[in-house]
Amino acid sequence: MSRFIATRAIRGANRIVQEAEDLLEKALAEHGPDTKVTFPNTAYYLPVILGLTGREVATLGDLKPALAQAGSLLHPVPRDQLWTPYLGEALDGGVATLLAEEAIMGIKYALGEQPERLDGYPDLVTAGGEGYCNGPIDDVQLRAWGIQLVDGRMPGFAAIVGAAKSNEVAVKIVRELQMRNILVFLCGNVNGRSIIHQLLEEGVELGYDTYIIPFGTDTISAIYPLGFATRSALTFGGMKGGQAREILLYNKFRVFAFVLALGEVDDLKYATAAGAISYGFPVIADTVIPEILPTGITQYEHVISMPFDDIEGQDDLERAERLVQKCIEVRGVKVKIAEIPIPVPYGSAFEGERVRKDDMRIEFGGKKARALEYLLMRDPDELEDGKIELVGPDFDEVEEGGAMDVGIVVEVGGRKMQKDFEPVLERQIHYFLNAAFGVQHIGQRDIAWIRISKMAADKGFRLKHFGEILYARFKGEPWNSIVDKAQVTLITDPEEMKKWLEAAREAYNERNVRVAGLTDDAVEEFYSCTLCQSFAPTHVCVISPERLGLCGAYNWLDCKAANQINPTGPNQPISKGECLDPEVGRWSGPEEFVYQHSNQSVEHVTMYSIMTDPMTACGCFECMVLVIPEANGVMIVSREDPSMTPAGLTFSTMAGIFGGGLQTPGAMGVGKYYLTSPKFISADGGFKRVVWMSSFLKETMPEEFKAVAEREGVPDLIDRIADERSVTTVEELLPWLEEHDHPALKMPPML
């Protein structure tokens, strides 16, 4: 701290704690202590209060001791002369501020005053509703981002507080962050103007899909980003409420976040910033404020002032760019921006952005046309590296909003390239193309569907830019370690298209056969995935052909490719070794590997059983499988499903209990494609044990489950499995299963 900042932070802290206490007294008097206090769709109560104090706030009455604790962290402001030290005191004030701010938001939720409604902005659509700011990010979204946060694709988040110098600057700052895949959290205002207003006025799409989350136009809503940070530690780090120091240090070292204060900084902003600094998040301001450059609480500088007009640059846009660069530097994140010669911004923050029909220049695929994508391996000598060819006309002649066929053929070669990697690489096309601003990509293979927006087309985006993107990405890290040469052909010529379609379909078939033949028994090696150990240090995924990683993002082939790409990385081959028990899927190799790589905390592991030494669970699994002893079966809840389950727990609560690298017989986190594997808890009776399953799964994978049901010899099995629409308690479940004659009831006892 500097004394200037400490004075304001401590003053702000004292004031906001008082404000929270007053608000609470009033709410208690009017509504009583038993009034429920909850944030929507989270299992973590009020997460900052839970994390830092261990208190599970569920009612207004529960807030009293939490605020008392905040009060105990308050100190007097430093004297003008003969001051006593103020850094520790100001940081304490910062934490007190966060506790108070979260209490205020808790009270406002109880009173129906959150999330904040923004009148006059009909385009604002968030998880908080139409015309509303977002409120806290729900657990589902947090987990959905989990793997990207873990593997570094999403470096972290920027909490922007205040308003930019101009709308133009606001948009530029946000675009720069999006290009680096940094989550953008918006809050606060300067004299009533918020960056949220600025972006909405400029038509910027806000919401989970674009990585830009508007939390609220007051400073207090900055508590939501810090709640997100706290829950990251609880969700992925396996920490428990009350482990304050561990949670804060986890954020310092693992969550690459920073605060960008735009416009004048007042007492409450300083106080909130002091709270953020305790999380190790540095603060960068675009105005004149004192700087705090010595490091320690944060990994790099604590507070940086970059008065906007003093930033070198030709114009405000360039200054905005430099400002963002500095923010990233201060957090010590190495963020490489893919330098791709296309006329639109590029970054995975743009992956989720939609191109609506009205905004669309052209589409490929969909109902009216066909889009094909096919990646194949070639002898490098046959390839002309960097060649991008368009066979047939571009889309200029097609009317606005129209459709045309396109084939995207990527040919790659390299000494380390293998035929098996073709589908692994081909699957990347979706992510690569989607990351261009103004391009929307859905599907794969010959059922791909791509849209280009008018904006992108106006800026000059044409078909060859697909080639530019794909070439740049496959020749960029990390793929360049297996791809030495690449060339891309874009095909719109009908004859040529036909030819390639046939070739691609033949290849798809071959691949399908190959994958079907890829069984656990047919290979000598499984692969580890310890990527999540940065978050859950004792978690080890063992990935076999018939059991993909529990995050759903890595199957056996992915791991094999990843190991080629980075031989010392998190995906290591595990020689199966001696088979110790074929039924539960116990091999000497995985047992030893898991023991060694779990800090010797997990001694045994099986591949096919939920009851006997099941695999550990990190935090970003797609589904939770849990034994229901009463029903002699298991239930499966997907992370998208926020509803109550027969276990009496929601997904989030279960994840909190069983995640973080723990091994719990009877509970297992899995990737959803493991559900369809013949080896799915085969030691315990297989898929027929499933008595309850989130409807989300049934609806998103109907074909796959149909095939499973047939394989299991009960063709209507899926209809006999209950879901949250019919059953949410174990009492309801049993009669329902009997009524539907579920096979599990006749199976041998699980326990």
Place this chain on the structure above:
Amino acid sequence: MSDKRSMDPAAVEMLKRAEEMHLSTAFSRAEEMKPCPIGADGRCCKICNMGPCRLVKEGQTGICGATLETVAARNLARAIAAGASAHSDHGRDMAFALIAVAKGEAPGYEIKDVAKLLAVAQDMGLETEGREVEEIALEVGQVALSQFGQQRGELIYLSRAPEPRQEIWRKLKLAPRGIDREVVDILHRTHMGDDQDAEHILHQALRCSLADGWGGSMIATDVSDILFGTPSPLVTKVNLGVLKEDEVNVVIHGHEPTLSMAVVDATRDPELIEYAKSKGAKGINIAGICCTSNETLMRQGVPSAGNFLHQELAIITGAVEAMVVDVQCIMQALSDLSDKFHTKLVTTSPKVKIKGATHIEFDEHRAPEVAREIVRLAIDNYPNRREVHIPEVLADLVPGFSHEYIRYMQGGYYRASFRPLNDAVIAGRVRGAAGVVGCNNPRVCQDEAHHYIVTELLKNDVLVVQTGCGAIANAKYGLLQGEAALEYAGPGLREVCETIGIPPVLHMGSCVDNTRILTLLTEMATEGGLGSDISDIPGVGIAPEWMSEKALAIGAYFVASGVYVLFGVSSPVEGSEEVTRVISQGWEEKVGGKLEFEPDPGKIVEKSLEHIDKKRKALGLVEYDPSRFGRSGDRRMQEWLERREKGEPVSLYKEAAP
């Protein structure tokens, strides 16, 4: 007002008054009597009655054949043992006090810092869960006490040191077995006809000193914190100007906080204040001298009348009704001097009587009663006051830097650590750290070396921690204020001070509290980035104006803990090249720390910086370069605000005028 006797204007003023009144002081006696040249160099052996032998010629031995190095080594070892026993006996008394408090037998005292009690209990391996505070306190007291009489094994607090340091001690058989045992061992082996291998004698001196630093003194600090509270920063004043012309002045002097805390309480007793008023005084003023002052300064903010050489000067003001003393560093001259004034000299320790003084024996079982008796005596003496001359010299200071607070201040309740300090050293913002401690010595100009060395170090971005009389010395010149960082510190150090809000010189307590520095060094060594042992840290220990045997014990335990220690004034082993070599080069090879005597303060600074840079290099840290730092802080914000206040055009988006 430059004076070769003292750089302190208050002292100079009092010395002038002493001259006018024809009073003898330590200053004048030092001028009149030169040090014995034979003893000063360590050449005098008076261990047996065949001597005393004076070894002044080349190759000369004592009657028994003892060589010069044996004699010098024995003298040094005995001095270290005496110093260690003084500190440790202080620790023992504190342990007794804790036991009495735990048993409910010590009215007026309480377990003030339960958190510290629990932390100490845990370090001692005691069960704390589900136990009453008193029960834990009793066991902590008993374990502490057991450390003194323990015969085998090793002291419990050694486990607080960095692991590699413990290994060195064990490997070299330096780990002390019991506090008293190591002292007795030295007295035995330096008896006529025992250990006559200088290096071997001095090896035991190191072991004995460790029994002080990681034993007796550490117990003294810990128990004082438990009973009287772990210090945290506060604002108070220092120098003779704190004495009050119209109040009863009680000056407490010595070392142990048990007595002084009780006296402080008594001076705040409304009944006694009323009594003082009945005698014509406006109230009761209490001030400290020497390390008693440091104890009360650190915890209650009781003003300090000055350091060691101020003890006589305080009396010369004519304003002191009673000077209450306990143990250590109390000049016998006070007795005669107080006779020349109305001042009552009150001795209180069962161990310390001074002829001519009033003895009111202190007993922790009836502390408030004894303290009230003493304060009443002072009040009764107020009407006897004659001419009063209090120098109007005083300065503000911010003391109270326990290592616990230093940890807290670097991150608050939730993020407390030594990371920021280590980071600052690693980055080169802080070049290194120096502990500048120890006494005053009338053989050199009072406070001058303390002040010179510290200001030079600050200029070079060395963070300074101080204890004892050295801390009071620099407090008198304003170095112990946050403002001093802006004025005296180099650019990097200033940034760090400004970030945390600390003075560039941290007052860590009395001389037994040098153990806090050991803990601080351990924290730095284990925080990461600065090696793994105390000897890896770019730091030095300096005692510029030392005079007591305790200083030698402290110096030795810092060396044994891995620190380069420089002593000023003169060397007590000057006569023996071999002993001089053993304690520097020899010890450095063994334990990584070394002891050197260097009378020239300029050279002390030079050697300190050289050593700090050497350690930086060994750690692979960037070369110290102050030009890289100094940008942060409030300065430019203040300039911006000033411009705005003046009505000049300003923009939030621009530092300079738009």
